[in-house]
Amino acid sequence: MNKRPPQFYFSLLRVIALFRGGDARRGESNGREAWLIGLAIYLIHYVFFAVQVIPFDLAVWLTTLFLIALAFWIWIFWLLVLYLNSSIIKLLRWCGLFRTIPDRRGQSILWGIMTTAMAFELLKCSPWIRELGTVWLLAVAMNLASALVLAFSDAARSPGK
Amino acid sequence: MTPSRSWLRGFAVRGVFWRHYLDWATINVPFFLYPVLQFFWSLFFFFFAAPARRAILGNLAVVLPDSSRTMNYLRAFRTFHNYAWTISEAAIYKLIKEEFAYEIIGANWLDQLGAAPGAIVLTAHMGNYDLGAALFAEKFNREIRVVRAPEPDPRSAQHLGASLERSGEGAVKVDYNTAGALLSFDLLHALRLGEIVSIQGDRADSGLAAIPAQLFGREVRLPTGPFALAQVAQVPIYPLFIARLGYRSYQIIVREPIAVPRSARNREDDIAPAVEKWRKVLEQLIAERWDQWFAFAPGFQFDE
Numbered sequence: 001m002n003k004r005p006p007q008f009y010f011s012l013l014r015v016i017a018l019f020r021g022g023d024a025r026r027g028e029s030n031g032r033e034a035w036l037i038g039l040a041i042y043l044i045h046y047v048f049f050a051v052q053v054i055p056f057d058l059a060v061w062l063t064t065l066f067l068i069a070l071a072f073w074i075w076i077f078w079l080l081v082l083y084l085n086s087s088i089i090k091l092l093r094w095c096g097l098f099r100t101i102p103d104r105r106g107q108s109i110l111w112g113i114m115t116t117a118m119a120f121e122l123l124k125c126s127p128w129i130r131e132l133g134t135v136w137l138l139a140v141a142m143n144l145a146s147a148l149v150l151a152f153s154d155a156a157r158s159p160g161k
Numbered sequence: 162m163t164p165s166r167s168w169l170r171g172f173a174v175r176g177v178f179w180r181h182y183l184d185w186a187t188i189n190v191p192f193f194l195y196p197v198l199q200f201f202w203s204l205f206f207f208f209f210a211a212p213a214r215r216a217i218l219g220n221l222a223v224v225l226p227d228s229s230r231t232m233n234y235l236r237a238f239r240t241f242h243n244y245a246w247t248i249s250e251a252a253i254y255k256l257i258k259e260e261f262a263y264e265i266i267g268a269n270w271l272d273q274l275g276a277a278p279g280a281i282v283l284t285a286h287m288g289n290y291d292l293g294a295a296l297f298a299e300k301f302n303r304e305i306r307v308v309r310a311p312e313p314d315p316r317s318a319q320h321l322g323a324s325l326e327r328s329g330e331g332a333v334k335v336d337y338n339t340a341g342a343l344l345s346f347d348l349l350h351a352l353r354l355g356e357i358v359s360i361q362g363d364r365a366d367s368g369l370a371a372i373p374a375q376l377f378g379r380e381v382r383l384p385t386g387p388f389a390l391a392q393v394a395q396v397p398i399y400p401l402f403i404a405r406l407g408y409r410s411y412q413i414i415v416r417e418p419i420a421v422p423r424s425a426r427n428r429e430d431d432i433a434p435a436v437e438k439w440r441k442v443l444e445q446l447i448a449e450r451w452d453q454w455f456a457f458a459p460g461f462q463f464d465e
Contacts (some may be wrong), residue, residue: 005260009192028192033410075201078312080192086189102257108191159201 005029010037010145012139024150042117044136048118051125085110108153116140169214170314177316178325187252187442188416203242210241213457217241223377223461224451238453246388247405247455251291253323259409263296267415270399275301279396281387283297283419283452284403285363285443285454290409291325293403294359295412298332298422308344308360335435338369338386345390353395360387364460365442372432374440379461383440388432392421398435400442406452416442 006027006095010015028034054066055084089106092098098106115136122133171178190198207214217237221228228236253259258277265271267306274280275297282297282305284290294307307325312318322335336344338360348358362384365371369384395416404412422433447454 007461008282024423029409031196034408038196041193042197047255072201075198078198082186082194086185096171096216103189104191106258107189108193111194134237 008033011145011150013147015149018019018150018153024153030074040136040139041111042074044115044118044122044132045077046070047129047132048121049074049077051122053130081111082107112140171316173214173314174206175312175317176314177320180317180320183249183252184256184324187249187256188278194455195249199242199245201236203245204458206245207238207241208455214241216457216459219459219461220454220456221290221451223379224447224454226377233316236452240455243405243453244410244455247289248291248452249293250405250409251289252324253409254292254295255327261292261296261409263411264406265413265415267417270415270418271401271413273418274357274399274401275303277357277397277399279355279394280418281391281396282354282357282359282401283362283387283396283398283439284401285446286358286444286457287363287404288359288453289402290359290403292411293401293413294325294333296403298409302332302333303357303455304334305357305359306334306336306348308336308338308348308358310364310366312362338366345386348390349394352390352396357391360384362387362439363447363454364456364458372429372436374436376440376444376461383436385432385436386439388421388435388439389428391419391422391435392428393430397422398439401437403445404453414446438444 003119006023006025007023008017009026009028009030010033013030014024014026038121049070050067054063054070058066068161086103088110089098089103092106099107119133119136119140122129123137127131164232170176182333186198214237217240218230218233221233221236222241225233226235250261254261284293295304297303302305309321312321318337322337327334335351336347338344352360365384366383370385372385373380374383375381387398396418399418402414402417404414406412419435419438422431424431
């Protein structure tokens with residue numbers, strides 16, 4: 001096996017790795033992390049649009065049809081958002097901002113902001129949907145706090161120390 | 162071909178549009194969106210790339226004869242999904258040079274290959290053969306010439322060739338295997354100069370020299386070119402495959418080298434045992450990794 005690359009991307013997981021004596025550098029090589037965050041974002045977007053778009057008084061079969069179609073709509077929506085975000089990043093760079101950050105990290109920040117805004121909207125819904133939004137917001141808050149911890153430590157730059 | 166038709170061809174399943182889109186996505190898509198996006202793109206191509214889907218279903222029916230048609234549809238989807246991951250991870254390596262985990266099976270043979278003064282790497286349309294060439298060139302600091310089947314869209318071929326050469330940082334050269342070309346002389350010359358030549362040996366496209374062989378009890382046409390080349394240049398053939406293990410994780414599988422001796426008998430008699438050895442290796446690997454055999458064109462001869 002070749003050398004092991006850094007394990008986590010998100011600050012919260014990197015801080016946990018740091019406390020357990022692991023590598024706190026940022027890496028994109030963790031499949032489980034990708035699946036977990038990707039599915040969480042998809043779920044929040046799906047529930048957000050389901051609540052906003054699908055009327056409550058439809059027949060069961062029509063609601064089911066809409067829910068299936070929504071799964072594909074989210075995919076199309078994501079493709080559009082990726083394109084829109086890339087234009088925003090270009091504009092920001094043109095204004096002299098975020099010039100040293102790679103495009104996909106800029107996208108990552110914008111996706112985080114958008115999903116968090118959707119999670120805020122979910123707080124107005126029924127209890128279980130509210131819970132979903134709360135879990136996301138808590139995770140974002142903990143991640144930001146972890147980013148602060150990493151910013152004040154050398155661990156992210158000196159792996160394993 | 163009229164300019165409008167040529168432009169439209171770029172949007173075909175193997176058109177250049179998708180290659181450019183993949184490059185754009187590699188730069189722009191955060192890694193955590195890949196799992197969901199890959200799933201939907203696999204679904205998209207599973208429905209729209211009908212000839213490729215039929216070829217995979219045909220292959221699966223032969224490789225897994227006891228599997229039901231419904232199961233084979235799911236397995237064909239799995240193959241498409243693996244392919245989506247494979248080409249996107251090759252693009253990630255090429256464009257953003259992310260690190261990949263890999264383990265080696267047959268490390269002693271790989272070291273032999275790395276030190277060999279001229280050798281043929283015989284591989285299949287399996288796993289991440291593009292990434293494999295770049296990794297090999299980087300690990301052993303050696304040049305490698307990759308022979309590929311021609312792309313239907315010349316712009317795709319140009320883009321793919323340039324990408325591979327870039328990912329290998331100049332150490333990977335791409336040649337296209339077309340009937341009637343002078344390629345075999347070029348390759349022979351390269352082998353005599355001590356270079357490594359990588360050829361896909363699981364299918365012989367029409368117009369290329371082939372030998373009939375039995376794979377899973379069905380007749381296939383395997384290319385004779387690599388064996389003839391090895392015989393003339395007197396270099397060994399190393400069966401090598403790059404299988405995907407999981408997220409950004411690969412296995413480099415190297416099997417025992419195959420020698421093609423030159424005796425006084427006719428050439429076919431010398432080549433036949435080597436082809437048989439390759440056939441056995443190929444059959445075993447396909448049986449183990451059927452979900453990574455990206456043979457999107459029909460290969461088996463069916464009794465109609």
